[in-house]
Amino acid sequence: MFSNSSKYAIKAVLYLSLHSNSTRKIMAKDIAQPINVPPAYIAKLLQELVRTDLVSSVRGPKGGFFMSKENNNQKVIDVLNVIDGEKKFTGCLLSLEACNEEKPCPLHNILSTSRQHMIKVLNEHSIADLALAVKNGKAYLPL
Amino acid sequence: MFSNSSKYAIKAVLYLSLHSNSTRKIMAKDIAQPINVPPAYIAKLLQELVRTDLVSSVRGPKGGFFMSKENNNQKVIDVLNVIDGEKKFTGCLLSLEACNEEKPCPLHNILSTSRQHMIKVLNEHSIADLALAVKNGKAYLPL
DNA sequence: GAAATAATATGATAAAAATCATATTTAGGA
DNA sequence: TCCTAAATATGATTTTTATCATATTATTTC
Numbered sequence: 224m225f226s227n228s229s230k231y232a233i234k235a236v237l238y239l240s241l242h243s244n245s246t247r248k249i250m251a252k253d254i255a256q257p258i259n260v261p262p263a264y265i266a267k268l269l270q271e272l273v274r275t276d277l278v279s280s281v282r283g284p285k286g287g288f289f290m291s292k293e294n295n296n297q298k299v300i301d302v303l304n305v306i307d308g309e310k311k312f313t314g315c316l317l318s319l320e321a322c323n324e325e326k327p328c329p330l331h332n333i334l335s336t337s338r339q340h341m342i343k344v345l346n347e348h349s350i351a352d353l354a355l356a357v358k359n360g361k362a363y364l365p366l
Numbered sequence: 367m368f369s370n371s372s373k374y375a376i377k378a379v380l381y382l383s384l385h386s387n388s389t390r391k392i393m394a395k396d397i398a399q400p401i402n403v404p405p406a407y408i409a410k411l412l413q414e415l416v417r418t419d420l421v422s423s424v425r426g427p428k429g430g431f432f433m434s435k436e437n438n439n440q441k442v443i444d445v446l447n448v449i450d451g452e453k454k455f456t457g458c459l460l461s462l463e464a465c466n467e468e469k470p471c472p473l474h475n476i477l478s479t480s481r482q483h484m485i486k487v488l489n490e491h492s493i494a495d496l497a498l499a500v501k502n503g504k505a506y507l508p509l
Numbered sequence: 510g511a512a513a514t515a516a517t518a519t520g521a522t523a524a525a526a527a528t529c530a531t532a533t534t535t536a537g538g539a
Numbered sequence: 540t541c542c543t544a545a546a547t548a549t550g551a552t553t554t555t556t557a558t559c560a561t562a563t564t565a566t567t568t569c
Binding site: 391393394409410412413416417423424425426427428429430431 | 543544545546547548
């Protein structure tokens with residue numbers, strides 16, 4: 224459904240949302256272990272997330288990654304769009320160039336509703352929302 | 367969302383549903399062109415679909431691929447399961463081993479409904495249903 | 510301002526998915 | 540029975556994705 228990269232990115236951003244802030248930064252290697260992602264890989268993903276303003280960072284000693292208030296308010300779909308690209312959600316389900324609402328492909332026809340709903344939900348929930356669910360014991364991050 | 371292979375498989379199966387039957391078989395290369403998929407690739411995919419009883423075939427002269435009545439009644443999700451595997455739909459959205467309904471991951475939490483709906487729809491519609499929509503002008507297969 | 514630390518940029522390698530190629534088997538027709 | 544046509548099995552190649560490694564740059568602290 225989502226690529227490994229996207230899953231890793233979501234996990235990293237969630238971890239940062241739960242454990243970091245502007246005065247409490249976390250190094251790439253210290254994020255990698257708890258979310259079970261290769262350190263070098265998560266480092267590369269984090270760089271991309273920093274470039275696109277989804278995560279904040281400071282170099283040098285006492286530096287690291289963290290989530291600012293603005294970062295926390297970004298929507299879940301923003302992370303997915305940066306890593307997997309928008310077409311993943313908006314593109315035709317059969318990759319037909321000429322597929323659209325007026326002339327939908329057969330899959331579009333039957334899946335359009337649930338897909339729209341999916342996009343809506345990802346658009347409505349911020350990273351902070353997901354983190355809050357974890358804090359409240361309504362969602363979990365095991366292993 | 368779906369892999370190229372899955373998209374190709376759906377397109378091939380739809381094409382066969384619309385243009386073939388037990389007395390009108392179609393060769394791999396004659397399927398490849400209209401659905402815009404590499405001939406050798408679609409041939410390989412068709413073999414897998416035949417092995418799993420989603421498509422029928424006859425070798426030799428006058429042979430080819432076709433959809434039997436049973437083939438046409440298979441559900442869309444069956445094709446996707448064969449090509450992409452079931453985990454694509456049932457697996458945790460963050461690939462967490464211990465994620466489940468009782469202890470859902472944050473993504474599971476917000477996407478579960480639309481995902482369930484998606485699976486339901488794919489389970490309810492047969493290949494024939496999709497083909498019918500095309501015949502009735504309710505769905506299209508451009509390019 | 511020098512030393513140490515941590516992100517950044519860049520590129521190399523490995524694994525998986527997609528694509529291509531071909532020898533083998535089966536079925537039909539002369 | 541022999542030739543041809545078509546699927547099948549198998550494997551090679553290419554492309555993409557995932558993973559690993561390292562030299563460079565920025566920042567803090569002494």
